[in-house]
Amino acid sequence: MTHYQKLLRISTTGKSFHNITSKVEAIVAESGVKTGLCTLFLRHTSASLVIQENADPDVLTDLANFMAKLVPEGNYYIHDAEGPDDMPGHIRSVLTHTSEHIPINNGHLVLGTWQGIYVWEHRQRSHTRELVVHISA
Amino acid sequence: MTHYQKLLRISTTGKSFHNITSKVEAIVAESGVKTGLCTLFLRHTSASLVIQENADPDVLTDLANFMAKLVPEGNYYIHDAEGPDDMPGHIRSVLTHTSEHIPINNGHLVLGTWQGIYVWEHRQRSHTRELVVHISA
Amino acid sequence: MTHYQKLLRISTTGKSFHNITSKVEAIVAESGVKTGLCTLFLRHTSASLVIQENADPDVLTDLANFMAKLVPEGNYYIHDAEGPDDMPGHIRSVLTHTSEHIPINNGHLVLGTWQGIYVWEHRQRSHTRELVVHISA
Numbered sequence: 001m002t003h004y005q006k007l008l009r010i011s012t013t014g015k016s017f018h019n020i021t022s023k024v025e026a027i028v029a030e031s032g033v034k035t036g037l038c039t040l041f042l043r044h045t046s047a048s049l050v051i052q053e054n055a056d057p058d059v060l061t062d063l064a065n066f067m068a069k070l071v072p073e074g075n076y077y078i079h080d081a082e083g084p085d086d087m088p089g090h091i092r093s094v095l096t097h098t099s100e101h102i103p104i105n106n107g108h109l110v111l112g113t114w115q116g117i118y119v120w121e122h123r124q125r126s127h128t129r130e131l132v133v134h135i136s137a
Numbered sequence: 138m139t140h141y142q143k144l145l146r147i148s149t150t151g152k153s154f155h156n157i158t159s160k161v162e163a164i165v166a167e168s169g170v171k172t173g174l175c176t177l178f179l180r181h182t183s184a185s186l187v188i189q190e191n192a193d194p195d196v197l198t199d200l201a202n203f204m205a206k207l208v209p210e211g212n213y214y215i216h217d218a219e220g221p222d223d224m225p226g227h228i229r230s231v232l233t234h235t236s237e238h239i240p241i242n243n244g245h246l247v248l249g250t251w252q253g254i255y256v257w258e259h260r261q262r263s264h265t266r267e268l269v270v271h272i273s274a
Numbered sequence: 275m276t277h278y279q280k281l282l283r284i285s286t287t288g289k290s291f292h293n294i295t296s297k298v299e300a301i302v303a304e305s306g307v308k309t310g311l312c313t314l315f316l317r318h319t320s321a322s323l324v325i326q327e328n329a330d331p332d333v334l335t336d337l338a339n340f341m342a343k344l345v346p347e348g349n350y351y352i353h354d355a356e357g358p359d360d361m362p363g364h365i366r367s368v369l370t371h372t373s374e375h376i377p378i379n380n381g382h383l384v385l386g387t388w389q390g391i392y393v394w395e396h397r398q399r400s401h402t403r404e405l406v407v408h409i410s411a
C-alpha cells in the first residue's frame with residue numbers, strides 16, 4: 001500500500017469559503033494514484049470542510065446566512081476570551097466537518113458534477129489554515 | 138492493497154430515508170474482504186448519508202420533523218431558482234454527511250446492533266442518487 | 275497493506291465529553307504504523323464523536339449548552355419510549371459524527387495543537403460505548 005501525504009496551507013480572508021477542489025485534484029494527479037481514497041484533514045477547530053454546490057455562489061451565501069442565524073455571535077458564551085466570533089466558530093465546526101473523504105477512480109476524485117470541496121473559515125480575521133491531504137492506494 | 142469500488146444507484150421517492158445497509162453488506166461480501174475499511178460517498182449536494190437507529194421507524198420521522206423545523210422551506214433564501222426545497226436540501230446535507238466510513242471485521246461491517254445506514258433524500262421529487270462504495274483492504 | 279483493529283470500551287458518566295486522544299495515540303504507537311490513516315467508528319446512535327479544542331474546558335460547556343437549546347428534551351418527539359433524552363440524543367448524533375479520521379505521520383496523529391478527540395455522551399445515564407479504532411498502513 002502506498003500512502004501519499006501533503007500539507008496544504010490555505011490563506012483565508014476572514015469569514016469565507018475557499019474552493020480547494022483543483023488544489024486537491026492536482027495532488028491526486030501528482031501522486032499518480034489511479035484507484036484509491038483521498039482523505040482531507042483540517043488541523044483546526046474554528047474552520048471546517050464542506051462539500052457543496054460549485055455552480056451558483058448564492059448557495060454559499062445562503063449557507064453563511066443560515067449559519068450566522070443558527071449560531072449567532074454575541075454575549076451567549078462562557079468562552080469569550082478570544083473574541084465574539086471564536087466560540088460560534090467552534091460550534092459551526094462541530095456541525096460541519098473536520099475531515100472529508102473522496103474515493104479516487106481512474107486518477108480522479110469521484111465528485112459529482114455539482115460538488116466542490118470548500119474550506120469554510122469561521123473567524124473574522126484572516127488565518128493560514130493547514131490541511132493534510134492523505135491519499136492511500 | 139486492494140481497492141474494490143462499485144457504484145450504487147438509489148431511486149428515492151421524494152423526501153425519505155432509504156436503508157442501504159443490506160446493499161452495502163452485499164458488496165462487502167462480494168469483495169471477499171475480511172478486514173478493511175468501507176467508505177461510502179454520495180455524489181450529490183441535496184441528499185446525504187446518516188447512520189441511525191434501525192429499529193423504531195418513529196426515530197426517522199422525528200429526525201425529519203426536526204430538520205423541517207430547523208431548516209424550513211420558504212422565502213428565506215437567495216438561491217431559489219430550483220424550487221423552495223433546494224436550498225434547504227443543501228443546508229441539510231451540510232449538517233449531516235456526504236461520506237460515511239465503517240470498518241470491516243471478519244467479513245462484516247462493524248455496525249452496532251441498532252445502526253443502519255441511510256440515504257436521506259432532501260428534495261420533494263424522486264431522484265436517482267449515485268453512491269460510490271469503496272472498500273480498501 | 276496492514277489493517278490494525280482494536281475495540282475500545284469507553285465508560286461514560288451521563289451527558290459528558292470524554293477525551294480519548296491519548297488512548298487513540300497509544301493504539302497508534304502499539305500498531306507500529308508510521309504513515310497511515312486512523313479511522314474511529316462509534317457503534318452507537320445516541321453518542322457521537324467530535325474533534326474540538328482541548329485547552330479551555332469552557333468550550334465544551336458552551337457546546338453542551340448550545341446543543342441543549344438546539345435539540346431540546348421534552349414532549350416534542352414521537353419516539354419517547356426510552357425516555358425524554360433518547361430522541362434528542364439521536365438527533366445530536368446525526369448533527370455531529372459517528373466516525374472520525376486522522377492521518378498518521380511519523381508515527382503520530384496529525385492533530386493540530388488545539389485539537390482533541392472526544393466521545394460525546396448524549397444520554398443522561400452512564401453507558402459503556404464501543405469504539406472501533408481502525409488503522410490502515
